[in-house]
Amino acid sequence: MSKEQFTIPIGPQHPALKEPGHFTLTVDGEVVTGASVRLGYAHRGIEKAVESRNWVQDLYLLERICGICSHIHATAYCLGVEKLAGVTAPPRAQAIRVLVAELERIHSHLLWLGVAAHQAGFDTLFMYSWRDRETVMEVLEQLTGNRVNYSANLLGGVKFDVDTRVLETILSGLDFLETRTHHYLDIVSGDRIFLQRTRGIGMMTSEQAERLGVTGPTARASGVRRDIRVDAPYAAYDRYPIQVVVETTGDLEARFIVRLKELLETYHLIRTLLDGLPEGDLKTRMPRRIAAGETISRVEAPRGELFYFIKSDGGDQPARIKVRTPTLSNMASVTQLAVGHQLADMPMLLTGIDPCFSCNDRLTTVQTSGESETWTWEKLRQYGIASYRERG
Amino acid sequence: MKIETMLRDIIQSLFHKPVTELYPAQRQPTPQRLRGKLRWNPEKCTGCCLCVKDCPCSAIELITIDKDNKRFVMRYDAGRCTFCAQCVQNCRFNCLEMSSEDWELAAMDKALFTVTYGREEDVQSLLGCVAPTGDPAGE
Amino acid sequence: MDTFLKEGRWSQALEQIKLWARLNSPWVIHFNSGSCNGCDIEILATLTPYYDVERFGIKLRGSPRHADVLICTGPVTRQARDRLRRIYEQMPDPKFVIAVGSCALSGGVFDGCYNVVGPIDAVIPVDVYVPGCPPRPEAIIDGVVQLLGKLQQGARP
Amino acid sequence: MLASLFALLIFPAGLFVLVNGLAYHWIDRKLVARLQNRVGPRWFQPAADMVKLLANEEVLPTGVDARLFTALPVVALAGALAAMIYLPIAGLPPLYNFPGDLIVAVYLLSLLTLCTGLAGAISKDRFSIIGATRALTQLFSYEAPFLLALLGPAFAAGSWQINEIMAYTSSQWLILTQPVGFVVALIGLMGKLEMAPFDTPEAETEIVAGAMTEYSGRGLALFLLGREVELVGGLTLIAAFYLGGINNPFDYALKTLVLLLGVAGVQTLMTRLRIDQVVGLWWRYGALLALGQWLLLLGQRMGT
Amino acid sequence: MNALEQAQDILAAWVQAWHTPEDNRFDAQVAPADLISTVQALDDHGWGYLVAITGLDHGAEAGEMEVLYHFCRGAAVLTLRVAIARGQAAVPSVCAIIPYASVFERELAEMLGVEVYGTPDPSRLFLPDDWPEAVYPLRKDAELD
Numbered sequence A: 001m002s003k004e005q006f007t008i009p010i011g012p013q014h015p016a017l018k019e020p021g022h023f024t025l026t027v028d029g030e031v032v033t034g035a036s037v038r039l040g041y042a043h044r045g046i047e048k049a050v051e052s053r054n055w056v057q058d059l060y061l062l063e064r065i066c067g068i069c070s071h072i073h074a075t076a077y078c079l080g081v082e083k084l085a086g087v088t089a090p091p092r093a094q095a096i097r098v099l100v101a102e103l104e105r106i107h108s109h110l111l112w113l114g115v116a117a118h119q120a121g122f123d124t125l126f127m128y129s130w131r132d133r134e135t136v137m138e139v140l141e142q143l144t145g146n147r148v149n150y151s152a153n154l155l156g157g158v159k160f161d162v163d164t165r166v167l168e169t170i171l172s173g174l175d176f177l178e179t180r181t182h183h184y185l186d187i188v189s190g191d192r193i194f195l196q197r198t199r200g201i202g203m204m205t206s207e208q209a210e211r212l213g214v215t216g217p218t219a220r221a222s223g224v225r226r227d228i229r230v231d232a233p234y235a236a237y238d239r240y241p242i243q244v245v246v247e248t249t250g251d252l253e254a255r256f257i258v259r260l261k262e263l264l265e266t267y268h269l270i271r272t273l274l275d276g277l278p279e280g281d282l283k284t285r286m287p288r289r290i291a292a293g294e295t296i297s298r299v300e301a302p303r304g305e306l307f308y309f310i311k312s313d314g315g316d317q318p319a320r321i322k323v324r325t326p327t328l329s330n331m332a333s334v335t336q337l338a339v340g341h342q343l344a345d346m347p348m349l350l351t352g353i354d355p356c357f358s359c360n361d362r363l364t365t366v367q368t369s370g371e372s373e374t375w376t377w378e379k380l381r382q383y384g385i386a387s388y389r390e391r392g
Numbered sequence B: 001m002k003i004e005t006m007l008r009d010i011i012q013s014l015f016h017k018p019v020t021e022l023y024p025a026q027r028q029p030t031p032q033r034l035r036g037k038l039r040w041n042p043e044k045c046t047g048c049c050l051c052v053k054d055c056p057c058s059a060i061e062l063i064t065i066d067k068d069n070k071r072f073v074m075r076y077d078a079g080r081c082t083f084c085a086q087c088v089q090n091c092r093f094n095c096l097e098m099s100s101e102d103w104e105l106a107a108m109d110k111a112l113f114t115v116t117y118g119r120e121e122d123v124q125s126l127l128g129c130v131a132p133t134g135d136p137a138g139e
Numbered sequence C: 001m002d003t004f005l006k007e008g009r010w011s012q013a014l015e016q017i018k019l020w021a022r023l024n025s026p027w028v029i030h031f032n033s034g035s036c037n038g039c040d041i042e043i044l045a046t047l048t049p050y051y052d053v054e055r056f057g058i059k060l061r062g063s064p065r066h067a068d069v070l071i072c073t074g075p076v077t078r079q080a081r082d083r084l085r086r087i088y089e090q091m092p093d094p095k096f097v098i099a100v101g102s103c104a105l106s107g108g109v110f111d112g113c114y115n116v117v118g119p120i121d122a123v124i125p126v127d128v129y130v131p132g133c134p135p136r137p138e139a140i141i142d143g144v145v146q147l148l149g150k151l152q153q154g155a156r157p
Numbered sequence D: 001m002l003a004s005l006f007a008l009l010i011f012p013a014g015l016f017v018l019v020n021g022l023a024y025h026w027i028d029r030k031l032v033a034r035l036q037n038r039v040g041p042r043w044f045q046p047a048a049d050m051v052k053l054l055a056n057e058e059v060l061p062t063g064v065d066a067r068l069f070t071a072l073p074v075v076a077l078a079g080a081l082a083a084m085i086y087l088p089i090a091g092l093p094p095l096y097n098f099p100g101d102l103i104v105a106v107y108l109l110s111l112l113t114l115c116t117g118l119a120g121a122i123s124k125d126r127f128s129i130i131g132a133t134r135a136l137t138q139l140f141s142y143e144a145p146f147l148l149a150l151l152g153p154a155f156a157a158g159s160w161q162i163n164e165i166m167a168y169t170s171s172q173w174l175i176l177t178q179p180v181g182f183v184v185a186l187i188g189l190m191g192k193l194e195m196a197p198f199d200t201p202e203a204e205t206e207i208v209a210g211a212m213t214e215y216s217g218r219g220l221a222l223f224l225l226g227r228e229v230e231l232v233g234g235l236t237l238i239a240a241f242y243l244g245g246i247n248n249p250f251d252y253a254l255k256t257l258v259l260l261l262g263v264a265g266v267q268t269l270m271t272r273l274r275i276d277q278v279v280g281l282w283w284r285y286g287a288l289l290a291l292g293q294w295l296l297l298l299g300q301r302m303g304t
Numbered sequence E: 001m002n003a004l005e006q007a008q009d010i011l012a013a014w015v016q017a018w019h020t021p022e023d024n025r026f027d028a029q030v031a032p033a034d035l036i037s038t039v040q041a042l043d044d045h046g047w048g049y050l051v052a053i054t055g056l057d058h059g060a061e062a063g064e065m066e067v068l069y070h071f072c073r074g075a076a077v078l079t080l081r082v083a084i085a086r087g088q089a090a091v092p093s094v095c096a097i098i099p100y101a102s103v104f105e106r107e108l109a110e111m112l113g114v115e116v117y118g119t120p121d122p123s124r125l126f127l128p129d130d131w132p133e134a135v136y137p138l139r140k141d142a143e144l145d
């Protein structure tokens, strides 16, 4: 009868990432009537700042939207601006962009595996997956000179070439990672205790995923075959086709499996790419002023579709850049998924948010009286269990 | 209770040396391309300022001492720099490079991050003429 | 007189022991006040087998009450400013702050963005600055080692 | 209360137990680190942590009962230390004994959990409160199987007195005849101590630091010390009852260290259990198994 | 028939003007009043999914703003362009049809000051709690310190 509000802050000060946020649930009796998310702790105002810096400076600003997908942001931006300027980066540069993007995917997926394991309280898996992640970090550092913000991209090309030494490091790194990935696949699909925390949890059917605009591995784990690398190949992906990995169960376990299988696909792609790396220049000349126009650039970030809208009015600064990150749309999906469900189902649903899967640990009840009482994830969950028991 | 997959890992670890790199007692060699602190060589600089123009965070500044004789001084702030190497790309005369050795930059005083590069006498003359005003960044 | 001396020595020894303990058991808490995550992953990486800061007795704690050192990343956004200050205030004395990354030092690329208040030291006092974007995990460890060095010299009680 | 704690502390045995606790704590952490392919902490780490905490400022959260807040950690440690009096410290015969001291010792060892729970409950911080609820839930779900598992040997020996049970077990390895009891006791101990897969009450990724969230400085140090003492006590009991008794310091060290290795292995191998799994698992299987074995023993005794 | 031709068919009744700025893209000018019907039509035909909503401010002189609804289907991108006056910037909410648009609409409202009427949740998404009212950072003439 009375409407109550619950706020669930997510990860305000966690080492392991993400723009911190809050979820607010409005409930009527037991049914969730509204869910909303509040972000902004990491909002810096990048979309505005780009309008007062030149095209080159913006490359580095956009690269720093997030340190986990740094390269893919820069790539999306470069591809867009090049399209506007009517310039195409040379084939070797495009191939290197793909190479770095795929290496970044490896780092990102292993990072997620570790963080997710840490969340589940499986620290040993976290330690091992991050140990193995160092292999790819080392490769990236050798290739580009930085472990996180690679700045491999330039408008009109790339900065760094693949020489034989780097090539060998990559290849030997891949062999190691491949065996490890199979090993992790074994664990996430075999360890019974771990499975208790992933199997059947955070279910999302393919219809739901479709309707909710979920992207990336989360969508693919629900059987939605959507991957920009295949649907609308960019950079050099038309030359290096990949198999889209799809799982149909749509639970957390499927999300683990999709990511790990995607890694195997990535190793394969990198090997073919390095086999037939096109010769040629690394960059072409770019004008400082970009011809007026609007363009859209879509790429597949490790976490899903990344969307850029770029508008130029012919000057040396962009007129507008709109960035839609995959995490935002996944967050959006969860707030929608919540409505109409029992309060008791919330934990499982919120667990479906991509990057962290049990981060929703705290919630505050703001009662109509205006007083604020504390509810926790745990209390909510226990409430869930109790109510299931009652329902039988 | 399929835990033997992980068991293999931990038993291996028990009988192997940890992978831990014992920094700072031991330092691993750094990759050649590592982008550490920026270095500037005044000899070839023409004062074109291309490097300054595209720096995303105003970390470098070129101060002209004597334009005709190509005497410039560069002030660099490692505390602002994002180590993106765009300036290195922009310089057509290869005056700039990023050190692969100089990356342990931590300090307790922010002022230490600002360095002035240039020929000895130019730096002297710059500091000399600015010091009396007491505001080295005041131009 | 005699006893006075003895007491002096005794309390001196006690101070020494306290200092030793403090140097060897820096527990840290980490706060992201608006960073790009880059620095944060590198901090997390220092806990993992390759760098393993448990060697120095460093432990990552979730509660500011248990922490001696606050590691901050990122420029301070308007929304995060008060939280940062609150966390700092909750820590028991003596407490230390390490600012990691160019953003935390000067705002880095984000300097001048409308929602950015400024670097960390615009909000709370900072003891050690670690430049880099992001600094390598070794460089972060170097920062911690410098902080411990500073402590040892008794720059601050 | 302070005086009694002091008396226990200056007591050489008490001191030994503390040092022993610190050392075992280090070995445990080191083993876990090694199993995770890391170097791990230095040998003096727990001692340094302890001294530092003792030296640190102790913040008293607003709105809590100050006396209770400071007394609880003291009681917790005192309880754990008092329990040690009845145990064969380092393989030497117990300092005191009387018929039924086993029950007393086990209950003194649970005092710590109880205090932790209370401490969380009075802290008025939301994380502390959940931590407290979880700690207490866990108390009931681990304490009981632990006790039942220790009653197995007692029953076999036909006595409730620790040294008599030991006299019986030193002639035979009960781990062979009562393997279930052994496993239940070890897991129960880990649960009591809130060690890795059973560390739900202080799951850092979920509720910051559980009941301890608001404690800093001295209070935290005492709680941690109490836990270390309990580790030693628990391992001693299990080794004495299941691993053929402990007759001398060497025997003691060997057997408890082997146990510690097992504990570290379990810690690294498993994912944290959810609190409902924790409770479910132990009430359903742990307690049942222990009870089952107990009944079996009863039957055997009746039969003979 | 490829995806864009299909979209052209579906939207024929409402589109005021269209052009193809790039391969695989198709921009359709739609009146604010027709927005809901167009989105409904796309949804009925199951054409693609909404990826983003972009707000464009053309500046005080032009006195105009645009709201762009980007739909994707495979490689094809269809953009519905809704032009609105800067003085009374308002568009109807599409949340009734596409519920997850809520987040995008909130962003649009707080960043550009476009009123989205009918949107289920008008609260702030990114801007801090102490942000002044009626300051819209992405407007060209926003006064930011």
Ligand code: SF4
Binding pocket: A042, A043, A044, A045, A046, A047, A065, A323, E126
């Ligand atoms: S990416 Fe989003 S949250 Fe981050 S600064 Fe830009 S608008 Fe804000």
Ligand code: SF4
Binding pocket: A018, A019, A065, A066, A067, A068, A069, A070, A301, A303, A325, A326, A327, C037
């Ligand atoms: S999707 Fe996640 S990892 Fe990628 S840029 Fe966004 S926040 Fe970063």
Ligand code: SF4
Binding pocket: A010, A011, A012, A013, A014, A015, A016, A017, A018, A119, A355, A356, A357, A358, A359, A360, D205
């Ligand atoms: S679970 Fe994720 S969001 Fe939550 S605190 Fe941890 S890392 Fe942060």
Ligand code: SF4
Binding pocket: B038, B054, B055, B056, B057, B058, B059, B060, B080, B081, B082, B083, B084, B085, B086, B087, B088
């Ligand atoms: S490396 Fe980048 S941030 Fe640093 S000075 Fe050069 S251009 Fe500026």
Ligand code: SF4
Binding pocket: B044, B045, B046, B047, B048, B049, B050, B051, B052, B062, B090, B091, B092, B093, B094, B095, B096
């Ligand atoms: S770009 Fe090179 S030559 Fe030009 S001012 Fe900079 S350092 Fe000098």
Ligand code: SF4
Binding pocket: A053, B056, B057, B058, C109, C110, C111, C112, C113
């Ligand atoms: S530091 Fe400030 S003034 Fe300089 S480029 Fe960046 S935003 Fe502009």
Ligand code: SF4
Binding pocket: A064, A067, A148, A149, B082, C035, C036, C037, C038, C039, C040, C073, C074, C075, C100, C101, C102, C103, C104, C108, C109, C132, C133, C134, C135
């Ligand atoms: S310093 Fe660089 S890596 Fe660190 S938070 Fe800032 S932008 Fe990200």
Ligand code: SF4
Binding pocket: A347, A358, A361, A377, A378, A381, D206, D273, D274, D275, D276
């Ligand atoms: S708080 Fe409860 S529901 Fe949440 S992750 Fe922990 S055990 Fe699971």
